[in-house]
Amino acid sequence: MTVKELTKILSTIEDQEVRVMVKGYEGGFCDVENINTEPIHMALDVNEEWYYGKHEPVDNLYEATNTNYHIVKAIIL
Numbered sequence: 001m002t003v004k005e006l007t008k009i010l011s012t013i014e015d016q017e018v019r020v021m022v023k024g025y026e027g028g029f030c031d032v033e034n035i036n037t038e039p040i041h042m043a044l045d046v047n048e049e050w051y052y053g054k055h056e057p058v059d060n061l062y063e064a065t066n067t068n069y070h071i072v073k074a075i076i077l
Helices: 003-011
Strands: 021-023 029-031 036-044 070-076
Touching: none
Parallel strands: none
Antiparallel strands: 021 029, 036 070
């Protein structure tokens, strides 16, 4: 999802005072906090294990020789 897509969806919510939350690790929900608006370089579709997120910051990649990853700029909520 892009910032533009997220902004479009959020702008359709009539009550702009509604809280924004994300799923908790094993259950429950957490408030969105500390949004870093500085984009980082993210490699898409790197991880296949179900317990990892699909994407990985380029700085965290162990397989630096693999240049087949699609790299995008991303912010983390």
